Amino acid sequence: MSLKNYEFSLPTSIFFGEGISKETGKKARELGATKVLLVADKGVIGAGLTAPVEESLKREGIPYTVYDQIVPNPRDYHCEEGYRLAKKEGVDCLVAVGGGSSMDTAKVIGTLLTHGKAVQDWCGFQLLEREVTPLIAIPTTAGTGSEVTPFAVVTDTKTHVKLNIFDPKAAAKTALVDPTVLLRLPSHIMAATGVDAMTHAVESYTCKLANPHTEAYSLYAIDLISKNLRKAVAHPDLESCTGMMLGSTIAGIAFGYSDVGAVHCIAEALGGRYDTPHGVACAVGLPAVTEFNIPADPEKHAELAKALGVNISGMSSEAAAMAGVEELRKLCKDVGIPKLRDIRGVNPKDFPSIAEAAEKNVSTPSNPREVSAKDFLFLINKIYNED
Numbered sequence: 001m002s003l004k005n006y007e008f009s010l011p012t013s014i015f016f017g018e019g020i021s022k023e024t025g026k027k028a029r030e031l032g033a034t035k036v037l038l039v040a041d042k043g044v045i046g047a048g049l050t051a052p053v054e055e056s057l058k059r060e061g062i063p064y065t066v067y068d069q070i071v072p073n074p075r076d077y078h079c080e081e082g083y084r085l086a087k088k089e090g091v092d093c094l095v096a097v098g099g100g101s102s103m104d105t106a107k108v109i110g111t112l113l114t115h116g117k118a119v120q121d122w123c124g125f126q127l128l129e130r131e132v133t134p135l136i137a138i139p140t141t142a143g144t145g146s147e148v149t150p151f152a153v154v155t156d157t158k159t160h161v162k163l164n165i166f167d168p169k170a171a172a173k174t175a176l177v178d179p180t181v182l183l184r185l186p187s188h189i190m191a192a193t194g195v196d197a198m199t200h201a202v203e204s205y206t207c208k209l210a211n212p213h214t215e216a217y218s219l220y221a222i223d224l225i226s227k228n229l230r231k232a233v234a235h236p237d238l239e240s241c242t243g244m245m246l247g248s249t250i251a252g253i254a255f256g257y258s259d260v261g262a263v264h265c266i267a268e269a270l271g272g273r274y275d276t277p278h279g280v281a282c283a284v285g286l287p288a289v290t291e292f293n294i295p296a297d298p299e300k301h302a303e304l305a306k307a308l309g310v311n312i313s314g315m316s317s318e319a320a321a322m323a324g325v326e327e328l329r330k331l332c333k334d335v336g337i338p339k340l341r342d343i344r345g346v347n348p349k350d351f352p353s354i355a356e357a358a359e360k361n362v363s364t365p366s367n368p369r370e371v372s373a374k375d376f377l378f379l380i381n382k383i384y385n386e387d
């Protein structure tokens with residue numbers, strides 16, 4: 001076995017278990033918090049998911065302020081608004097409760113608190129000069145893995161391009177991961193976020209930046225998600241929700257410390273243009289892009305099929321890989337992912353510019369097969385015309 005040199009380290013401590021968010025106050029105290037900004041959207045607050053967090057902060061005597069202007073595909077100006085509030089209140093610790101939007105917004109607020117300037121000034125690979133304000137991340141969906149990833153993705157509202165801060169200094173210091181929060185999640189959100197997690201697992205496994213450590217995380221996440229997503233969507237119970245929450249966090253580590261590929265390049269371009277929920281934007285492209293990538297490494301794609309639960313014995317690598325693609329297609333269909341052409345606002349006239357935006361994505365070079373703007377246009381049209 002020959003290997004290129006690589007590094008694997010995690011800046012986030014993970015605490016997993018039922019009711020773990022009750023530990024927030026204690027963990028904030030350990031991080032030296034004297035004033036907390038609690039970042040959560042109104043839906044999460046209304047569903048009572050911040051209540052144990054707030055009680056825990058009160059129990060520890062740590063004052064907090066709430067910032068609740070969180071939207072899907074978070075905007076640059078919301079991050080700046082949250083930053084101004086945090087600065088005014090003298091915040092020295094952030095707690096994010098929610099999906100990727102809340103956690104990513106909190107990472108950007110922490111970056112602005114410690115670095116100043118604008119979001120755009122810190123977008124890129126490892127540009128941060130120091131650790132950002134400590135963040136405790138508490139996911140309420142099994143999707144983004146943002147509680148363990150070293151990046152934040154927000155939308156530049158002037159250019160409609162996704163901005164990406166990639167730096168372990170921006171990662172959460174602590175992740176409190178409670179599977180029971182998924183029990184009451186609406187099924188269409190479980191489906192979309194769950195396929196996003198599957199996409200992280202698949203793309204991190206096949207991408208050019210994968211290494212043996214991330215591959216191990218990827219394969220286990222693929223196994224967990226493929227065994228639990230259908231059940232978690234149709235009839236969620238503690239077992240399937242535990243499998244999904246573990247799968248999502250483990251996939252987060254896998255892609256956070258390798259990369260994603262062309263599925264995410266297309267998804268982020270679609271999200272920037274149409275505000276498509278990220279999980280849906282990933283799900284529509286996952287089977288077709290995986291099929292496109294098979295020639296880059298048929299054997300690895302056959303292993304992917306095996307992790308998806310496909311019996312590949314007696315098959316050639318190419319046939320096994322194609323069976324894996326069909327399994328992904330079936331999974332997306334079974335959990336009710338809509339077709340690209342049925343998504344509100346999608347217009348083929350926009351596809352050339354979406355393909356160009358996808359090609360400019362920082363993850364394009366990581367895709368296992370070289371992919372040009374022309375290839376992206378071919379793929380987007382293929383996805384749009386799929387039955």
Ligand SMILES: [Fe+2]
Nearest residue numbers: 144196278282
């Ligand atoms: Fe994603």
